[in-house]
Amino acid sequence: MILIVDDVPDNLAVLHHLLREKYRVRIAKDGFRALELAEMPPYPDLIILDVMMPELDGFEVCRRLKKNPKTSSIPVIFHSASHRAEDEELGLQLGAVDYLAKPMAPVLILARIAAQISLQEASMRLQNSNALLAESVREKTAELARMQDALIMTMGLMAEARDSDAARHIKVTQQIALLLAKRMQEKGMHRQLLSDEYLAALFKTIPLHDVGKLGLPDRVLFKQGKLEPDEHALMRQHPQLGLEIILSVEEFLGKPHLFLRIAKELAYSHQERWDGGGYPQGLIEEEIPVSARLMAIADAYDGLTRSREYETLRSHREAMLLLAEGAGSQFDPAMVAVALEISDAIEIAVSCIRSQATRSILSVCEPA
Incomplete structure (x- = not known):
């Protein structure tokens, strides 16, 4: 016209x-x-x-x-x-x-x-x-991201294979770490680090924190009950094994990536303690990567409140009190303070996850 x-x-x-x-x-x-x-x-x-x-x-x-x-x-x-x-x-x-x-x-x-x-x-x-091409690219990118998420979750489940509740453990630790990181971001803590991009990468990477367990012998990985000293020594090798796995992926890709950097931090340093008594490096306080400090709190909370045959089940309130007791020794005290501040949000999120059916838990995790 x-x-x-x-x-x-x-x-x-x-x-x-x-x-x-x-x-x-x-x-x-x-x-x-x-x-x-x-x-x-x-x-x-x-x-x-x-x-x-x-x-x-x-x-x-x-x-x-x-x-x-x-x-x-x-x-x-x-x-x-x-x-x-x-x-x-x-x-x-x-x-x-x-x-x-x-x-x-x-x-x-x-x-x-x-x-x-x-x-x-x-x-x-x-x-x-161009619009059709752009839409096709978006669909392919989204599909690739879903495949990536599914692969990460699969590797995480394999790493946690000795635990029948592995999927919920992964999702609980994801949510707690994300809630903590978001609140820290709102408060201006670690301002240069905690961008939205970092939080998204952290969430996706958490299932890989125990990927090093894939390198452990079955007699250790699948043992029910307390580990013997030699078995415990083998278990303490999983951070190094995890680091080596992630390094192999990074070498294959041929370039650094935020996702892999956080994955290396989580795999290698999530067993470190604020007071330097952790492993494998014995890092102290700020030497420990922020991602690993977040993971330590999330992992500890889930371990305290999740039913296992060889541990006493704790209530949410008891778990928060134990986290508070560990502030300054096992955990970053500033992060524990934030966890106590958002205690109600943590309890609601964890209760929601644990009440879900297994079928939905095994679906690809997305941040809340």
Whole structure:
């Protein structure tokens, strides 16, 4: 559809007669009406615009069309009795695609209009094609992300294979760590580190914190009850084994990645203690990565409140009190303070997870 704008009835009649056999035509006798019609469906594919009109001249109409997101992409051809080069230059600067000086042979007008219509149609096809391609890329990216999440969860479940409640353990620790990290972010703690991107990567990486257990012998991994000293020594090797697994993945990819950096921190340092009494490195206080400190609290809470044959089941209140007792020795005291601050949120989130059916627990985890 073509919108013709001219204040001279004879000019409108000539152009209407010339174009009506091939195109749908709409006419406007002044600039204000042209702006109204340009926003009314069916939207014009092209606007033929006179320059010299009263009240609102063609140049001002073009300026307004190009500033309006609804009409900015509509091609404009100026059709004017002015032959001044500066007028043509101004028209093109304002965004017009062509400038036709009156009078012009009908065959030339039709050719120039046909060329612009073809360009517009080609542009629309390209936009539609790009939109379809972008949607396809989004779908493939989302599918890849789901596959990645499923693979991470699978590896985490394999690492926790000695525990029949492994899926819930992973989801509980994910939620507690995320709740802690979000509250710390709100309070401005570790401002440079705790970005939204970091929190998303942390959530996805937590199932890999015990991936090193995949390298342990079955007699240790599947043993029910307390471990013997030699078995305990083997168990203490799982952080190093986990680090080596993640390093192998990083080497395969050939470049560093935030996700893998956090995975290495969790796998290697989640057994460290604030007072330096942990393993494998005996890191102390701020030497321990933030991700590992978060994991230590989440893991401890779940261990205290989750029913196991060889441990006493604790209530939420008892678990929080024990975390408080461990502040400054086993745990980062500032993080424990945050955990106590959001105690109710932790209890609600964990209760919700543990009440879910196994089928839903085994689905790919997403942050709350």
